[in-house]
Amino acid sequence: MPLVPMRAILEATEKYNYAQGAFNVNAVAQAKAVIEVHEMFRSAAIIQGADLANAFMGGRADFANGTLEDKKVGANNIANAVKKYAENSPIPVALHLDHGKNIDSCIAAMDGGYTSVMIDGSSLPFEENIELTREVVKLAHPRGVTVEGELGVLAGVEDHVFSATSTYTNPLDAVEFIRKTGVDALAISYGTKHGANKGAGAVLRKEIAIATKECLRHEGLFCALVSHGSSTVPQYIVKEINALGGTLTDAHGISKEQLKEVSRLGIAKINVDTDIRLAVTRNLRELFWYNPELRTHASIAPIYQLLESRTSDFDPRVFLPPIMPTLMYGDIPDEDVAKVVACIEKGVREVVGTLIVEFDSVGKAPLVEQVTLEEMAERYRKAGI
Ligand SMILES: [Zn+2]
Numbered sequence: 001m002p003l004v005p006m007r008a009i010l011e012a013t014e015k016y017n018y019a020q021g022a023f024n025v026n027a028v029a030q031a032k033a034v035i036e037v038h039e040m041f042r043s044a045a046i047i048q049g050a051d052l053a054n055a056f057m058g059g060r061a062d063f064a065n066g067t068l069e070d071k072k073v074g075a076n077n078i079a080n081a082v083k084k085y086a087e088n089s090p091i092p093v094a095l096h097l098d099h100g101k102n103i104d105s106c107i108a109a110m111d112g113g114y115t116s117v118m119i120d121g122s123s124l125p126f127e128e129n130i131e132l133t134r135e136v137v138k139l140a141h142p143r144g145v146t147v148e149g150e151l152g153v154l155a156g157v158e159d160h161v162f163s164a165t166s167t168y169t170n171p172l173d174a175v176e177f178i179r180k181t182g183v184d185a186l187a188i189s190y191g192t193k194h195g196a197n198k199g200a201g202a203v204l205r206k207e208i209a210i211a212t213k214e215c216l217r218h219e220g221l222f223c224a225l226v227s228h229g230s231s232t233v234p235q236y237i238v239k240e241i242n243a244l245g246g247t248l249t250d251a252h253g254i255s256k257e258q259l260k261e262v263s264r265l266g267i268a269k270i271n272v273d274t275d276i277r278l279a280v281t282r283n284l285r286e287l288f289w290y291n292p293e294l295r296t297h298a299s300i301a302p303i304y305q306l307l308e309s310r311t312s313d314f315d316p317r318v319f320l321p322p323i324m325p326t327l328m329y330g331d332i333p334d335e336d337v338a339k340v341v342a343c344i345e346k347g348v349r350e351v352v353g354t355l356i357v358e359f360d361s362v363g364k365a366p367l368v369e370q371v372t373l374e375e376m377a378e379r380y381r382k383a384g385i
Helices: 006-016 026-042 053-056 068-087 104-112 126-143 171-181 206-219 235-243 256-262 274-290 291-296 300-310 320-327 337-360 373-383
Strands: 020-024 045-050 093-100 116-119 148-152 155-158 160-165 185-188 224-227 267-272
Touching: 006 020, 006 045, 006 148, 006 267, 020 093, 020 337, 026 045, 026 068, 026 320, 026 337, 045 053, 045 068, 045 267, 053 068, 053 093, 053 104, 053 320, 068 093, 068 104, 068 171, 068 235, 104 116, 104 126, 104 185, 126 148, 126 373, 148 171, 148 235, 155 337, 160 337, 171 206, 185 206, 185 267, 206 224, 206 256, 224 373, 235 274, 235 320, 256 267, 256 337, 267 274, 267 337, 274 291, 274 300, 274 337, 291 300, 300 320
Parallel strands: 020 045, 020 267, 045 093, 093 116, 116 148, 148 185, 185 224, 224 267
Antiparallel strands: 155 160
16 A cells, blocks of 8 residues: 555554554665564554665765765655555555754655654754744645654764763653644653663653653643654674674663553654664674675675674664665675575564564554545644644
């Protein structure tokens, strides 16, 4: 079926009290695997492309320096792949821009075919964040596109999003922000952290989510709360990576138990990126560890060399540029590259499958209304948001 606006998926989480994982992708094969595993569990799917993932998918191995032009190309590549797989899928799929940096990034994503965008104004003063987010809502809602904002600052590092310290979201500010901007979803800061170094024993301030949700109910406002920086950093994968030549240190995530709990307490969307990166990195290391003859095969030898020289990295975007056309378009030129693609797909299935079960979105696909962007635009128009 055609992509749905993310709001349709979020409304179902609200109505039936569960959470939906939202998974970041940086390659066509990842998008394919994310959709397949959701199909297997009969869950709707939220696929995310981060702002810099769009630059990477636009062909920029040095994605941090990606231009708006690169992001436009990459947004198109991701959207084309996701649309193709979703078209033949029985589950609803939404494509969401994660951490849109500015209005131009959001427009590039929407033009490329994204059905949801995040504008991250969390580093701005409150009033300026409202103003910027409102601008994006005004551009997105007439297209039926969902908008996610962010209030409060998460600590940690993820692509260009970096903060040394966190500021928890004030629930009263959140309600004012939602009323003034008309956002459909709001990322709150309540103890999660971007990246793989969340510190051992991170504790979520779940009362912030509960209080915000209660205030919204009293005000009669719809807005789905989003938990960023929520990777679980499975310790078995960290150990395996290190046993296969990696040198990861201090890698800790948010416990699955806590995420499961908040998924019943008002958190509707849980963003996961690091776990997928870790599983794919482990699979790549394993491939070359157990098949030493592949280390010198021409098309994938450069991947092995990167794995060898960058032992403390776990972002597949560091290792995979030697097969850029495969990542961007899904081309598989030979059977060695096919083995690498299998590593990517298997990593996605392992992590995403686990979390679909943990977050309880199993079997929820039929509960999501199959609404089109045009119908959603009409609803916003009537509601004046
Ligand atoms: Zn985030």
